[in-house]
Amino acid sequence: xxxxxxxxxxxxxxxxxxxxxxxDVILDSELAREATSIVSKLKASNVQLPPKKILYQQVxxxxxxxxxxxxxxQKAGIKVSDEMVNGSLESIAQQNGLSMEEFRGExxxxxxxxxxxxxxxxxxxxxxxxRSHEIGSRIKVxxxxxxHYLDTEISAEDQKIKYFLGHILIAVPExxxxxxxxxxxxxxxxxxxxxxxxxxxxKMAVSISDGGNxxxxxxxxxxxxxxxxxxxxxxxxxxVKGDISEPIRSPGGFHILKLIxxxxxxxxxITETHVRHILIKTNEIVNDAEAKxxxxxxxxxxxxxxxxxxxxxxxxDDTGSALKGGxxxxxxxxxxxxxFERAMSELSVNEVSGPVQTQFGWHIIQxxxxxxxxxxxxxxxxxxxDEIRKRKIEEETELWLRRLRDESYVDIRLGFLxxxx
Numbered sequence: 001x002x003x004x005x006x007x008x009x010x011x012x013x014x015x016x017x018x019x020x021x022x023x024d025v026i027l028d029s030e031l032a033r034e035a036t037s038i039v040s041k042l043k044a045s046n047v048q049l050p051p052k053k054i055l056y057q058q059v060x061x062x063x064x065x066x067x068x069x070x071x072x073x074q075k076a077g078i079k080v081s082d083e084m085v086n087g088s089l090e091s092i093a094q095q096n097g098l099s100m101e102e103f104r105g106e107x108x109x110x111x112x113x114x115x116x117x118x119x120x121x122x123x124x125x126x127x128x129x130x131r132s133h134e135i136g137s138r139i140k141v142x143x144x145x146x147x148h149y150l151d152t153e154i155s156a157e158d159q160k161i162k163y164f165l166g167h168i169l170i171a172v173p174e175x176x177x178x179x180x181x182x183x184x185x186x187x188x189x190x191x192x193x194x195x196x197x198x199x200x201x202x203k204m205a206v207s208i209s210d211g212g213n214x215x216x217x218x219x220x221x222x223x224x225x226x227x228x229x230x231x232x233x234x235x236x237x238x239x240v241k242g243d244i245s246e247p248i249r250s251p252g253g254f255h256i257l258k259l260i261x262x263x264x265x266x267x268x269x270i271t272e273t274h275v276r277h278i279l280i281k282t283n284e285i286v287n288d289a290e291a292k293x294x295x296x297x298x299x300x301x302x303x304x305x306x307x308x309x310x311x312x313x314x315x316x317d318d319t320g321s322a323l324k325g326g327x328x329x330x331x332x333x334x335x336x337x338x339x340f341e342r343a344m345s346e347l348s349v350n351e352v353s354g355p356v357q358t359q360f361g362w363h364i365i366q367x368x369x370x371x372x373x374x375x376x377x378x379x380x381x382x383x384x385x386d387e388i389r390k391r392k393i394e395e396e397t398e399l400w401l402r403r404l405r406d407e408s409y410v411d412i413r414l415g416f417l418x419x420x421x
Contacts, residue, residue: 019060020411021067026060033116035059038215040111047217048200050207058206058214060414065401066123068408073130080125088121131393135400139392146384149226163236165220165228166201166258171210174251174399174406188247188254195244201258210253212401219260226387229395232257252398270333270379274369275344276326278311279318281361291362295355299364302352308366317361326366332375340365 019026038059042049049055093103107114170188172181191208195201205211205218213220225233235245235257245257278298280291298311309325316322328336336344343356344365353365 016413018413019064020409020413021064022071022409024067024071026063026067030063031056031060034063037112037116042202042206042215042217044110045202045217047202047206050203054207057414060412062215064410064412065405066127068404068410069127069130070123072134072404073126076130076133078126078129078133080122080129084125085118085122088125089118092121131397131400135393135396136389139389139396141385141388141392145388146381149384149388150380162222162224162263163228163259164222164261165236166205166218166260167211167213167220168201168205168209168218168256169211169214169253170208170247170256171253171402174402185247185249185254188256192244192247192256195256195258201244211255212398218258222263224387226383227390229391231255250395250398252402269372270375271370271372272330272332273344273367274330274371275328275365275367276308276312277318277321277328277340277363277365278308278316278326279321279361279363280315281317288357288362292355295362295364299352299354302364308352327368330371 016028017025018028018031035056038055039049050058089103090100093100096103096106098106104114107117168191170184170191172184176184191204195204202217202219205214205216209218211218220228225236228236229250231248231250232255235248236259239245239257239259241259241261243259245255247254247256249255278295280286280294282288282291286294294315298315301311302308309327312322312326316326318326321328333341335341337358337360339356339358340363343353343363344367347353347365347367349367349369351367353363356363356365
């Protein structure tokens with residue numbers, strides 16, 4: 001009923017401007033479309049809908065921030081190709097064990113338009129690239145930080161626990177006055193009181209949270225301690241399932257956590273592959289057809305008994321590995337580019353592939369061996385580096401987005417909602 005009610009209003013204000021964002025606008029039809037999608041997701045998650053005015057204000061605020069990020073990405077020359085989008089969609093389908101046709105069907109079953117979903121993925125990739133450009137390039141992680149992190153923050157037992165978290169942010173503007181800060185803190189305390197008295201967390205997050213996950217009912221999903229902001233760690237360690245935290249102050253405002261659930265995790269076992277290859281690069285003289293033709297000849301010689309290593313030394317354009325007979329040594333999952341790794345994973349030991357294309361050119365690949373390994377210690381160090389970086393990016397992103405919003409020209413025109421009783 002909520003969306004239908006607004007759609008009747010939309011007929012009156014068909015493609016009317018609901019917000020001016022710098023030199024662009026957000027149309028009523030965009031707001032209605034996004035609200036319809038959000039309402040569908042909230043209902044699917046059994047989250048009670050907030051009042052229509054609050055819902056549309058939240059949705060519009062997200063559209064404003066998305067629009068600002070898109071504009072910034074355009075100025076920075078960041079583009080997302082169809083190939084990148086299609087590759088991301090294929091990865092999502094594979095993760096869910098679906099073919100692309102089945103994946104399209106599932107999207108339709110959930111009431112979503114596939115083309116709209118595809119554009120959402122494009123926007124997500126764009127935003128991630130922008131944040132990497134604007135924030136990620138400035139984030140550095142030292143070996144000392146990793147050692148300190150492993151020694152002091154996350155014990156071996158802590159690392160075995162995952163937490164399913166809910167999050168509400170009561171934002172405080174930068175350089176806010178003392179009375180403003182006090183008022184926001186009192187608001188946070190009031191929210192906590194209501195939550196502890198039994199008010200629905202998801203509904204309240206959708207209604208009042210200024211956090212990026214507000215329209216997901218405030219859910220942050222499953223995280224280990226090394227995947228949450230530093231200021232949450234000590235608080236989270238003391239919480240049990242169902243607990244609502246006290247307000248946690250940060251530069252961005254007051255955070256409220258709910259521990260929805262927790263569970264343990266297992267050790268990190270990986271399969272390493274010993275692999276070698278021969279690479280033919282393409283250029284103005286050697287096109288794809290010529291590269292494949294050369295590799296077909298080499299593949300035929302290997303089948304006739306010629307030595308792979310000798311052929312790699314004589315023919316491979318990967319000069320680093322060619323000196324070692326094409327040997328890339330033992331590699332962990334995720335170390336090589338996806339097309340190469342997919343082809344490698346399909347080979348039996350000692351089997352030689354046909355020509356495989358990557359961004360570097362065309363390869364033939366041979367797997368020399370496979371072994372399993374408990375990679376827990378190396379994984380712990382790698383994970384520490386990654387999670388310190390993610391934590392820094394998450395903390396910086398919150399401030400960056402608020403600064404971007406505060407410093408931009410935004411004119412909200414929600415008169416038809418403001419007039420409602």
